[in-house]
Amino acid sequence: MTTPPIAAAHQRLLIVDFGSQVTQLIARRLRELNVYCEIHPFNAVDEAFLDGFAPQAVILSGGPASVTAPDSPRAPQRLFEMGVPVLGICYGQQAMMVQLGGAVEAGHHAEFGRAFVVPAEGHRNDGIFAGLFDGGREQVWMSHGDRVTALAPGFEVIGTSPNAPFAMIADEARRFYAVQFHPEVHHTPNGRRMLENFVRLAGFTGDWTMAAYRDEAIRLIREQVGDGKVICGLSGGVDSSVAAVLIHEAIGERLTCVFVDHGLMRLNEADQVVSMFRDHYNIPLIHADEGDLFLGALTGVSDPEVKRKTIGRLFIDVFQKHAAEVGGAEFLAQGTLYPDVIESVSFSGGPSVTIKSHHNVGGLPEKMGMKLVEPLRELFKDEVRALGRELGLPESFIGRHPFPGPGLAIRCPGEVTPEKLDILRRADAVFIDQIHRHGLYDAIWQAFVALLPVRTVGVMGDSRTYDYACALRAVTSVDGMTADYYPFTHEFLGETATRIINEVRGINRVTYDITSKPPGTIEWE
Ligand code: XMP
Numbered sequence: 001m002t003t004p005p006i007a008a009a010h011q012r013l014l015i016v017d018f019g020s021q022v023t024q025l026i027a028r029r030l031r032e033l034n035v036y037c038e039i040h041p042f043n044a045v046d047e048a049f050l051d052g053f054a055p056q057a058v059i060l061s062g063g064p065a066s067v068t069a070p071d072s073p074r075a076p077q078r079l080f081e082m083g084v085p086v087l088g089i090c091y092g093q094q095a096m097m098v099q100l101g102g103a104v105e106a107g108h109h110a111e112f113g114r115a116f117v118v119p120a121e122g123h124r125n126d127g128i129f130a131g132l133f134d135g136g137r138e139q140v141w142m143s144h145g146d147r148v149t150a151l152a153p154g155f156e157v158i159g160t161s162p163n164a165p166f167a168m169i170a171d172e173a174r175r176f177y178a179v180q181f182h183p184e185v186h187h188t189p190n191g192r193r194m195l196e197n198f199v200r201l202a203g204f205t206g207d208w209t210m211a212a213y214r215d216e217a218i219r220l221i222r223e224q225v226g227d228g229k230v231i232c233g234l235s236g237g238v239d240s241s242v243a244a245v246l247i248h249e250a251i252g253e254r255l256t257c258v259f260v261d262h263g264l265m266r267l268n269e270a271d272q273v274v275s276m277f278r279d280h281y282n283i284p285l286i287h288a289d290e291g292d293l294f295l296g297a298l299t300g301v302s303d304p305e306v307k308r309k310t311i312g313r314l315f316i317d318v319f320q321k322h323a324a325e326v327g328g329a330e331f332l333a334q335g336t337l338y339p340d341v342i343e344s345v346s347f348s349g350g351p352s353v354t355i356k357s358h359h360n361v362g363g364l365p366e367k368m369g370m371k372l373v374e375p376l377r378e379l380f381k382d383e384v385r386a387l388g389r390e391l392g393l394p395e396s397f398i399g400r401h402p403f404p405g406p407g408l409a410i411r412c413p414g415e416v417t418p419e420k421l422d423i424l425r426r427a428d429a430v431f432i433d434q435i436h437r438h439g440l441y442d443a444i445w446q447a448f449v450a451l452l453p454v455r456t457v458g459v460m461g462d463s464r465t466y467d468y469a470c471a472l473r474a475v476t477s478v479d480g481m482t483a484d485y486y487p488f489t490h491e492f493l494g495e496t497a498t499r500i501i502n503e504v505r506g507i508n509r510v511t512y513d514i515t516s517k518p519p520g521t522i523e524w525e
Pocket residue numbers: 356357358359360402403404405406446480481517520521522523524525
């Protein structure tokens with residue numbers, strides 16, 4: 001059993017997923033409006049599910065299929081008989097039309113990207129369209145090939161675009177609304193307003209706040225754990241830190257944290273984690289100082305995948321060894337987030353290629369036969385940050401850039417040695433200090449130095465040097481899936497290079513990595 005859902009105590013909105021690339025954004029926008037919502041694939045939403053979930057409103061997402069194709073996805077008909085407001089987006093609009101008696105045709109002009117919707121004759125500027133068309137037209141983001149050609153009975157047209165005569169439609173009596181464009185993306189500037197109108201009209205009061213979440217999560221953790229003991233793997237990252245502090249508030253000393261220090265952390269990072277949890281929060285903490293073990297196992301290893309697998313395997317062994325010291329713990333806490341839980345609909349089928357073997361504590365629960373405590377399962381990353389603030393975690397911790405499980409090993413292409421790690425740590429600290437000094441930290445998703453496995457010739461003073469080259473990496477990103485390099489000024493780059501070469505012995509050349517992802521990845525290995 002995992003932690004029971006907190007959602008049960010809140011108003012709930014259901015998002016039926018037809019497989020759009022941007023379905024998660026619908027959920028993001030709604031959570032920003034303090035509305036609790038869940039995404040479920042269309043083929044998992046049957047009558048029993050609808051009765052159990054009892055949504056107060058439903059949104060049908062977009063999707064890649066064509067409603068004109070045989071066996072294309074549909075929403076359960078029951079959904080339209082529950083008396084709750086429904087909003088159909090793109091494919092969701094088309095499914096709604098064919099299911100309610102309208103028509104959709106394929107083969108019209110496809111419309112992708114920016115478009116403008118103008119009000120239809122006799123349109124009303126109220127309901128979910130309140131506040132729209134103030135400037136005469138609305139910029140929206142379209143992505144469709146098919147389009148609605150006949151409205152279902154009861155619907156009227158509110159707005160049209162050149163290629164979508166039924167761009168915005170409504171059946172006010174049943175509170176059914178549908179749009180051909182995507183209100184959830186930033187390129188539809190008034191989309192958020194539409195979604196807000198929709199949830200207000202559906203009676204949502206905005207009862208999903210982090211203060212309420214904190215109290216309920218604490219109550220549920222107590223209920224689940226009873227008198228039991230919990231262990232939690234701390235990485236120093238935001239998710240596991242917030243989970244640990246929350247669980248500690250719930251059950252106090254019966255939580256023990258295990259921090260596996262693999263010797264691949266950044267400068268002073270291990271000390272910061274230990275002092276924050278042990279000294280500041282008084283959370284019982286086992287500091288597993290296992291740098292020698294990891295570095296020993298990495299000796300002579302230069303293949304990135306072998307490095308990752310070696311670290312992942314040792315991590316689990318070490319964690320298990322120290323968890324056993326706690327004695328009698330039957331619960332394992334994990335900082336699993338909602339994006340890890342969402343079961344997205346895949347139309348492509350088949351497992352995707354492994355680019356890198358990501359390392360986290362996944363796989364541990366099965367191995368250890370423990371029950372899971374996952375108090376963040378219902379949250380997105382920025383909600384975790386908000387919860388962290390609610391729990392009083394310092395801003396410096398909450399806003400930290402992500403740091404990968406295998407640590408500096410994957411920022412040191414080639415064999416990892418203590419000497420290289422020492423150089424890398426010091427260069428990285430200078431780069432991050434520069435970013436802070438220039439007030440750029442929060443504008444950057446992630447920044448670090450990679451130490452290159454090449455030595456180059458330089459001249460310092462009157463002497464020849466033959467030292468390592470390094471690469472600076474700094475990217476902007478929304479979710480780490482795609483990324484772009486950060487456009488530092490030449491002055492910033494020049495100043496940083498000078499500081500690194502002057503302050504870090506062992507480096508005599510600095511480069512800036514300007515590869516985006518794709519085709520690059522954020523980390524070098
Ligand atoms: P890449 O290099 O794949 O990284 O573009 C995307 C994001 O994931 C982080 N990353 C990891 N995080 N375990 C983690 O917890 C890992 O093994 C791992 N590898 C990469 C990376 O730092 C970036 O934020």
